Amino acid sequence: MNKGLFSEKKKAVIYCRVSTEEQAKEGESLASQERKCKEFAERNGYEVIGKFIEKGESGRNINRTQLQKLLTCCSDKRNEVGAVICLKEDRFARNAKDATATEYMLFKMGIRLLFTSGNNEQTASGKFVRGMNNVIAEFESNVNSERTIAGLAEALSKGRWTRPLRGYSFQKNVEGKKQLFQNEDAPFVKKIFDLAEKGVYSQDEIRRQMEREGFKISKQALSMLLRNTVYCGLLPDKYNKNGGEYIKGIHEPLISEEQFFKVQAILDGRRPNIVPRKRNNPDYPLRGYVYCYDCNTKMTASRSKGHTKHFYYYHCKKPHCNAARVQKKVLENAFKEYLHNLTIPLPIIDLFEKCVITKFNEKTHDITLQKRHIEREIENLESNKSDLIQLSLRKIFDEEDIKKEMDKIKMQIQEKELMLQELANGPDVQACWDFAKNVLLQLDKAWEQGDLNFKQRLQGLIMPAGFTFKENLVKPIKNPYFLSIFQQKTGKNIEKGG
Ligand SMILES: [Zn+2]
Incomplete structure (x- = not known):
């Protein structure tokens, strides 16, 4: 899972730590740690571009300045660090909470944390935390978007589309609001729909053709573009402001509704075509x-x-295979039942709770800073206001000009106060944790209710190598990534992965 995030950067930094008492012991010494890390880097094709050696002075008060330096080095994109190499987990972090927070930071930067001892894929709990980091990141972005939903819903109900769209750019309209206007890519997008309407080109062929003409588009972006009703001027009623009906956009459509729905029919297979x-x-x-x-x-x-x-069926795609096809419902129900019978040990849940709370404390800290900033700006504006009043009393400037300036300042203050209000409804740790716990404790329900993206992530987390299905039995395929964290309750239709 999440392979895309970790690029193929082959530069690494080394982190070693030792306390004074440990120094003396053979096998724990810094020299030996460093040597092992270097050998590991070489074996795995990493170029070591830095080492950070932590010498525990008193054992009691370890500031770990080197770890801080390491993180600074990692966060500098120019260094292109792809991995942090360390002897083993207890060298890297003193406790689970520390490890989680630091790992999460590295994870966000797309950097692998590798340990030289043991087989290199980390412990099951480490793996699990990393997988759940995906889920948190997702949730976090949901929370953030919820805050702006009110504004977006308002714009949408007035026919203003506020998300970026290829073929269009945003410009201010006569009311000073941002609105879609066609840009230089518009003819290309139009051409894509024209090609698709013919029903004889596969999406790959359309992609290649457009690329020859100088318009690059990814596979996924193309298939989403062809499904996007905004191009024919219809906005999906995402916030249920129009009874679920499309809302007429105020931007100029690129194609007609007729053409759009013809293309949809082709994509859905309701019209003859050879498009996969x-x-x-x-x-x-x-x-x-x-x-x-x-x-x-x-x-x-x-x-x-x-x-x-x-x-609807799932079936083997190998020609001449004798395996029977399986009804979608049968397979998915068996899968849900399998999830229903998985449990997670409480220590893991506790570990995860720590992870969530650490994350959100960071977030809350950010918000406090933002709030303080805005409050200071409001103070400045207020002081401008009283200066202005002084000026007006002395009748140095034209009354009209003063009034204009005053209105402007009042508007600015109002805006900032609105921003403050929005910040006040900051992330809710409890809500986040409830969500996460809900996912963990009711995997089957979470899977059922999640969208495709969420489903696939969860599947990848629980059975990274997939599963087989025979006679109503879901049987995970085991590989080194298989998580031993999930345990199975006893029951029918369950079999241990093997
Ligand atoms: Zn087969």
Whole structure:
């Protein structure tokens, strides 16, 4: 999971730590730690660009200035640090709370934390925390977006689309609000819809054609672009302000509604075409995670038409494989049942709680700083206001000008006060922790309610190597990444991974 975040940077820094008492012992000495780390780096193709050696002076008061320096070095993008190498976990952190906070920081910077001892993939709990970091990061961005939702909903109900869209740029409209206006990419986007409307090009072919014409677009971006109703002037009613109906956008559409819906029909297979169906289909969350029990090939999914309705299946994609196809419902229910029967030991939950709270304390600190900043600005504006009153009393300037200036300042103060109010509804640790705990304790429900992205992350966290399915049994495929953290309650339909 999350492979994309960790780039192939092959530079590393070394971190060693020893207390005075330990210095004497063979095998723990700094020289030996450093040597082991260097050897490890060499074996794994890392170039060591820095070492940070912590000598515990008194054992009691360890400031760990070297660790701070290491983090500073890592955070400088120019250093291109891809990994931190350390002897083992107890060298790196004194306790779980420290480890979690520091690991989270490295994780956010896309830096691996590697230990030379043991097999290099870290302990199960470390792995788990890293996986859950994904979930927290996701939740965090949800919380942040909720704060601006009120403003976005307001804009949307008035037909203003506020998210970036290829082919358009934002400019101020006559009311001074930001609005979409077509830019130099608009003809390319139009061409994409024209090509798709023909129904004879695959999305890959469209992509290549556009690239030849100088317009680069990723696979996923193209498939999302073709589904985006905003191009024909219809805004999805995301905040339910219009009874779920589309809202008419005030921007100039790139294509007609007619053309847009024709393209949708082609994409959905309601019209003859040779365009392959979208890969990342929310209808089949388990695609790519379930393997054929017979030939070990990744299973794919599709639907077939019955007399009156469609039937959805997962099936092996290897030609001539004898494995039977499985109904979507059957497989997904078995998977949910499997999740339902997983438990997580309480110490892990405790560890995770620490992780969440550390994270949110950081966040709260940031917000306090922001608040203070805004409050100071308000103070400045207030003092400007009283200066202005003084000026007006002395009748040096034109009354009209003073009034204008005064209105401007009052507006600015109002805006800042609104910002303060928004900040006051800051992140709620309890809500975050409840969310996380809910996910952990009710994996099946969390999976069921999550969107495709969340489902795939959770699947990847629990069974990184996927699973097989036979005779109603979900059987995880074990590999070194398989988490031993999740334990199974006894019950039917459950089998230990093997
Ligand atoms: Zn097969």
